[in-house]
Amino acid sequence: EAGVTQFPSHSVIEKGQTVTLRCDPISGHDNLYWYRRVMGKEIKFLLHFVKESKQDESGMPNNRFLAERTGGTYSTLKVQPAELEDSGVYFCASSPLASPTDTQYFGPGTRLTVL
């Protein structure tokens, strides 16, 4: 069974540009989560999808971040325009819908560098 995949693995952009990160969850997992770790900080929750609906977006830092999950399969996280402080590693995780305590399985992350 394939795990959570993320694309790209690395992205280097200039301040003010737009970047879109993609996450493909484990097949059949209805829950999809985005987290990120910025330099020197702890891993922080961004938002949670249940299928195509946003269940909890309390961790989204500001309106420069837009997450979508059309069709309830893969998800994208767009940063527009990117700022220096957005640099970090963005993780995606997924879990089944069966139980709220189900394990979240993480992808390898996308390392974003904003210059």
Next chain:
Amino acid sequence: DAKTTQPPSMDCAEGRAANLPCNHSTISGNEYVYWYRQIHSQGPQYIIHGLKNNETNEMASLIITEDRKSSTLILPHATLRDTAVYYCIVRVGGTDKLIFGTGTRLQVFP
């Protein structure tokens, strides 16, 4: 903020048991204790979780005190590949998000 407290770092000799402590004195009755680890720059990896009973799987054992205010993750025979940052996480009641703290950096040496 994280609801757990862990030592920042620990060392363990290869082949010996690694015992990683975690304090979660404000845990609620319906909150689970989860352990994840992050090896180098990979994504966090699930290890084990429990509510109040001790748990064991192929990776580790989880010992939770009777008052549930602390727990210990045990890697019975640590290997060099177990070198990682280990996170003890209390699952937020009513939501699914994981709140990561600073974790414990475990260094396994030969």
